[in-house]
Amino acid sequence: MTDYKEQLANAASFIQQNDHFLIVSHINPDGDTISSSLALAHLLKALGKSFQIVNQDQIPKKFLFLPLADQIQRIQNVKEKFSVIISVDLADRLRMGDIDPLVAEGAKILNIDHHPTNDHFGDVNLLLPTAAATAEIVYDLTDQLEVPIDKNLATCIYTGLFTDTGGFRYSNTSPKVMRIAAELLEYGVSPSEIAEITLETITKGHIDVLKIALSKLEIIEDGKIAWTFLEKKDLPDTILSDETEGIVNYCRNIEGVEVGVFFKETEDHVIKVSLRSKKIVDVGAIAKSFGGGGHARAAGFTFHGPLEEVKALLRYKIKRDEGWSRLGNET
Amino acid sequence: MTDYKEQLANAASFIQQNDHFLIVSHINPDGDTISSSLALAHLLKALGKSFQIVNQDQIPKKFLFLPLADQIQRIQNVKEKFSVIISVDLADRLRMGDIDPLVAEGAKILNIDHHPTNDHFGDVNLLLPTAAATAEIVYDLTDQLEVPIDKNLATCIYTGLFTDTGGFRYSNTSPKVMRIAAELLEYGVSPSEIAEITLETITKGHIDVLKIALSKLEIIEDGKIAWTFLEKKDLPDTILSDETEGIVNYCRNIEGVEVGVFFKETEDHVIKVSLRSKKIVDVGAIAKSFGGGGHARAAGFTFHGPLEEVKALLRYKIKRDEGWSRLGNET
Numbered sequence: 001m002t003d004y005k006e007q008l009a010n011a012a013s014f015i016q017q018n019d020h021f022l023i024v025s026h027i028n029p030d031g032d033t034i035s036s037s038l039a040l041a042h043l044l045k046a047l048g049k050s051f052q053i054v055n056q057d058q059i060p061k062k063f064l065f066l067p068l069a070d071q072i073q074r075i076q077n078v079k080e081k082f083s084v085i086i087s088v089d090l091a092d093r094l095r096m097g098d099i100d101p102l103v104a105e106g107a108k109i110l111n112i113d114h115h116p117t118n119d120h121f122g123d124v125n126l127l128l129p130t131a132a133a134t135a136e137i138v139y140d141l142t143d144q145l146e147v148p149i150d151k152n153l154a155t156c157i158y159t160g161l162f163t164d165t166g167g168f169r170y171s172n173t174s175p176k177v178m179r180i181a182a183e184l185l186e187y188g189v190s191p192s193e194i195a196e197i198t199l200e201t202i203t204k205g206h207i208d209v210l211k212i213a214l215s216k217l218e219i220i221e222d223g224k225i226a227w228t229f230l231e232k233k234d235l236p237d238t239i240l241s242d243e244t245e246g247i248v249n250y251c252r253n254i255e256g257v258e259v260g261v262f263f264k265e266t267e268d269h270v271i272k273v274s275l276r277s278k279k280i281v282d283v284g285a286i287a288k289s290f291g292g293g294g295h296a297r298a299a300g301f302t303f304h305g306p307l308e309e310v311k312a313l314l315r316y317k318i319k320r321d322e323g324w325s326r327l328g329n330e331t
Numbered sequence: 332m333t334d335y336k337e338q339l340a341n342a343a344s345f346i347q348q349n350d351h352f353l354i355v356s357h358i359n360p361d362g363d364t365i366s367s368s369l370a371l372a373h374l375l376k377a378l379g380k381s382f383q384i385v386n387q388d389q390i391p392k393k394f395l396f397l398p399l400a401d402q403i404q405r406i407q408n409v410k411e412k413f414s415v416i417i418s419v420d421l422a423d424r425l426r427m428g429d430i431d432p433l434v435a436e437g438a439k440i441l442n443i444d445h446h447p448t449n450d451h452f453g454d455v456n457l458l459l460p461t462a463a464a465t466a467e468i469v470y471d472l473t474d475q476l477e478v479p480i481d482k483n484l485a486t487c488i489y490t491g492l493f494t495d496t497g498g499f500r501y502s503n504t505s506p507k508v509m510r511i512a513a514e515l516l517e518y519g520v521s522p523s524e525i526a527e528i529t530l531e532t533i534t535k536g537h538i539d540v541l542k543i544a545l546s547k548l549e550i551i552e553d554g555k556i557a558w559t560f561l562e563k564k565d566l567p568d569t570i571l572s573d574e575t576e577g578i579v580n581y582c583r584n585i586e587g588v589e590v591g592v593f594f595k596e597t598e599d600h601v602i603k604v605s606l607r608s609k610k611i612v613d614v615g616a617i618a619k620s621f622g623g624g625g626h627a628r629a630a631g632f633t634f635h636g637p638l639e640e641v642k643a644l645l646r647y648k649i650k651r652d653e654g655w656s657r658l659g660n661e662t
Binding site for chain 1 (some may be wrong): 355383468497498499501502504505506508509510512513514516517521522523525526531532533535538541542545546548550562580581584585586633
C-alpha cells in the first residue's frame, strides 16, 4: 500500500487531470458522507471543475442546510453517464447503490475513505483508516491542492468531523481533528448552529416514541443491562425511521449499565436490534453471531421471530461474553 | 483596567511570591469552577506550593474522577485561616459562600474569572470576559508561569472547557478553545471518557422523571412554545435535584419550537421555572420581570403561586417579547 502522502499526491493529480466528476456518497447517508461529498464539490468548484453529486437515497432534512446540499440528486433522476467518479466515505463499491446506469464504460474511480475495512476498489485510492472522518481526509486533500478554504467549504468539513466524532465525544476525537476544527472556526463556521441542527434538534415524533420507549425500559442483571422496545403498534406511519434513533443510548447511558439494547419491531416477527456497550462487552461479536455487524461498542442485527425469544437469546449471549464476569467483579 | 497580559504577569507574581493558598470555587459548583480550581491546584503543586481547596457545597459525584478532587474540603470542615486566597470562576465575593471563618485579617485575594459581570473584588484580578471558561484563563496562566502540562493538569483544563461550552456546542466555542483542547489531547486526555462521565451518564432517577415530564409535555402557540412540568408528587425524596437537569432542553430542542419551559414544583405553590430559547425571544428579560435572572437564551425564576397562574402569565409575557411577531413571519 502506497503511503498516505503519495496517495494524496495521486488523488490531487486525478482531480487536476480530469473534469466532469460524479461524486457518490453512500446509501443511507450520514453526516460524514454528505458533508465530505459537499466539501469535495466546493473544492472542485474552486478549481473550476464541473461535477454532479448523487445519492441513491433521500438526504436527511437536517443536512439540507449545508451549502450546495440542494445540488445533490437522487441517482435515478440523473440521466447522464460519467467517466470520472469520486466515491466518498464508502468501504466498498456496493455502498454506492444502483449506480451502474450512470457509469460510462472504462470509468475511473477515486476512492476516498476512512473505514479500516475499505477494499481498495478505486483506480486511485485515498485511504486513511486512522482518520476520524472522511472529512478529515478531504481537509488534507484541500491542503494538498492548495485550495483556499472559505466558510462554505469549512462548514462542510466541520460538519463531517463533528457528526462522525459524535460531537467530539467519541474516542476517535484526535488532536488532529481538534486542530482542524480550530482552524475551520477561524473561517466563520458557527459551531453552535451546526450542533443545534445536526445533533440537538428533535421532532415531535421522536418525543412520542421516546415517551413510550422510556415507559417500557427494563434494567436487568444487577443493573448491567438496560433495554427497551417499540412494537409495530407504537410506530404509526407518521413516525420516520430516523425518529427512533438515539433511543438505545438512553439504555446504554444509565449509570452502572454496561449494555444497552433497543428492540424495534418493524414487521410482525421482524425485530431490528441495536446494541451499545460502554467499556467491556463486545456487542459487535454478539451481533455477528446473530448475522448482524458493527463494532465492539455499537452493533446491530435483525431477528426473525418473537420478541421474547430474541430477548432470552440475547441475554444468554451477553452473559457469555468473555468480559462479563470481569464486569461483575468491578462493580 | 489593566490589559490581560499585564494581569497575567501580576497573577503569576502573586502566585510566585506567596505560599499556602486557599483555593475557593463557587457555591453550587459546576464543571468549570471545579475543574479550574483543580487545574490551579496541579499548577501550585508543580511549583512546590501548598494549598487547600474548598467549596461550601458538595461536589457533584460526576466530577470526583478529576485528579485531586478528593482533596476538596467543605468550608465548614476546615479549621485553619488563610492569608492568600485564589477565587476561581466567581463573579463576586458572595459566590464564595460562608468563607469568613477561613479568612485571616488582611488576607489578599487573586480573582480569576471569565464572567463579564465580575466586580473586580480581588486585590489582584485576572479577568478575561471573552474566555469561554475560567479553565481557558488557567491555561494561559500555566503558560505564563511556564509550568509543564501533564495529563492530570490537562484533564482538568479540558473538563472545564468541555463543560462550559456544553461539549463544544455553545456559541462560546472559539478557535482558541479548540486549539487548547487539541493541545491537551496530546497530553493523553481521553475526550470520550470525559464526555461519558460529565455529560452522557444518566441515572435511573433521571429516566423516571423524564418519562413523566415527556408524558405531560405540551406544544402550544402554533408549535412555538413547548413546556412541561413536574409536581411535588412526581418528585419523591429519592430524586436528587440535579436529576431534573436537562428536561427543559427536550422542550426547547423540538423542531420549530422557539421557547422551551420546565416548571418544577419544589413546595406547595413554589415553582421553579427554567426557560430556554433558540434564537429570538429574550428569556433573560422575561425571567427578570418575574424577579429571576439569566441571559437571553437561558434563564429562570421562582414563582410563588399555582401552576396555572404562572403558565398564563408566562404565555402572555412570551407573546409580548419584541421578537415574537417576527418569529410568526419567519416560520
